[in-house]
Amino acid sequence: MKNLLSLSVPIGLILCGAGMTALFTSKEPEQEEAVKIEESTIDESATYYVFVSEIEVFNKALDDDNDEDDWDDDDDAPDVFYEIKYQGKKIFESPQRDNTFIANWRGITLPVALKDLTSMIKGDVNINVDFEQIVNASRVKGDSEITLHMYDHDNVTFSDNIGELTINIADLKEGTNVMQNSNRGENSGWKQIEIKVVKREGSVKDFLLPLLREMNNEH
Amino acid sequence: MKRIFLLLIFSSFTLGIGILAPTMQTEPRLTLYDGDYTEVMNLLFPEEFKTSSFSIIEGIQHMWGAGSKGIAALIFGFSIVFPVLKLLILWMATLKLSEEKCPGRSLKIVEKLGKFSMVDVFVISVLIVTVKGLPGGSQIHADWGLYVFAVSVVLSIIAGFMLAHRAHERELLDAKGK
Numbered sequence: 236m237k238n239l240l241s242l243s244v245p246i247g248l249i250l251c252g253a254g255m256t257a258l259f260t261s262k263e264p265e266q267e268e269a270v271k272i273e274e275s276t277i278d279e280s281a282t283y284y285v286f287v288s289e290i291e292v293f294n295k296a297l298d299d300d301n302d303e304d305d306w307d308d309d310d311d312a313p314d315v316f317y318e319i320k321y322q323g324k325k326i327f328e329s330p331q332r333d334n335t336f337i338a339n340w341r342g343i344t345l346p347v348a349l350k351d352l353t354s355m356i357k358g359d360v361n362i363n364v365d366f367e368q369i370v371n372a373s374r375v376k377g378d379s380e381i382t383l384h385m386y387d388h389d390n391v392t393f394s395d396n397i398g399e400l401t402i403n404i405a406d407l408k409e410g411t412n413v414m415q416n417s418n419r420g421e422n423s424g425w426k427q428i429e430i431k432v433v434k435r436e437g438s439v440k441d442f443l444l445p446l447l448r449e450m451n452n453e454h
Numbered sequence: 455m456k457r458i459f460l461l462l463i464f465s466s467f468t469l470g471i472g473i474l475a476p477t478m479q480t481e482p483r484l485t486l487y488d489g490d491y492t493e494v495m496n497l498l499f500p501e502e503f504k505t506s507s508f509s510i511i512e513g514i515q516h517m518w519g520a521g522s523k524g525i526a527a528l529i530f531g532f533s534i535v536f537p538v539l540k541l542l543i544l545w546m547a548t549l550k551l552s553e554e555k556c557p558g559r560s561l562k563i564v565e566k567l568g569k570f571s572m573v574d575v576f577v578i579s580v581l582i583v584t585v586k587g588l589p590g591g592s593q594i595h596a597d598w599g600l601y602v603f604a605v606s607v608v609l610s611i612i613a614g615f616m617l618a619h620r621a622h623e624r625e626l627l628d629a630k631g632k
Contacts, residue, residue, distance in 0.1 A: 241549055242542055244466075245463075248470065249467070249470040249538060253470035253474045256471045
């Protein structure tokens with residue numbers, strides 16, 4: 236009995252060592268990363284990258300017998316693209332997304348520039364890639380007013396107008412801005428739009444990080 | 455005898471630390487034929503690409519959770535149950551010897567257990583070596599907990615040798631007394 240009681244000494248020491256380790260190595264709650272995009276207000280003097288990550292359009296083909304109600308003549312879903320205009324001048328045109336009621340875009344063309352992206356992040360300046368070329372977004376000041384024009388591309392006639400929207404950048408927030416439209420009308424064939432706003436910081440890394448995160452959030 | 459007790463005290467304390475301290479550190483990397491994409495992946499998937507440490511207990515939990523219950527049980531046996539049992543038996547034998555009694559069966563068990571000494575450290579080392587070269591260049595490093603754990607095992611081995619030596623002396627004295 237005495238011997239068994241004495242076993243409490245090594246057991247106690249093991250528990251003491253384990254307890255101390257647990258106390259000193261306990262994982263503190265991870266700090267919010269400084270670069271995380273927050274829902275902050277827009278700084279009117281700063282430059283921002285603005286792009287549409289998603290446009291959802293109404294299904295206009297309510298009556299197949301009436302061509303007026305079809306997006307495309309061949310009964311296909313619309314071929315969506317958008318333009319961003321500043322003071323009436325086009326500053327950005329997106330690539331086209333064929334046959335879809337939900338069109339998506341990314342703010343960055345990653346596959347082409349993956350290798351160069353690494354070099355840029357590492358601060359290697361001797362690369363033959365114009366960084367701006369891999370960004371698929373318009374560049375505007377925080378106090379700008381832009382117009383978003385959405386179209387259904389048509390090869391034969393003029394592109395159909397999906398909708399038009401005037402946006403004050405100052406009314407948006409950094410990150411994702413979702414806009415919904417419940418009333419389908421002549422100039423509002425869109426159902427929902429997601430607009431992403433990313434502040435253009437000084438260094439390439441600071442700039443890339445939020446864009447990449449925005450892209451990552453899409454998945 | 456004081457030395458043996460001291461060794462066992464330190465061995466017990468360091469064993470407790472070694473079980474819960476970080477034993478291995480995983481460093482995920484993505485190296486393709488045309489370059490190192492770790493930093494890009496770090497930006498894209500910060501959660502998946504962060505460096506993380508595992509203690510023996512956490513490693514066992516992960517393995518158990520991942521369905522490798524056999525290996526988890528093996529590592530639990532050799533890394534936790536075996537060293538704790540070994541220390542308890544050594545402690546009992548040392549107590550008996552300090553009371554000028556022959557440790558008898560305890561000592562035989564200790565001598566048998568001696569054959570398996572360091573097997574616990576060996577198991578963890580094999581694990582690290584096995585997964586050290588992960589695809590994409592990911593790496594696993596030994597962390598400080600493994601060294602503390604090894605110190606605990608070495609101290610218990612030394613205590614075992616000293617105990618065996620003392621026990622043989624005791625047996626010789628008893629034989630002369632008879």
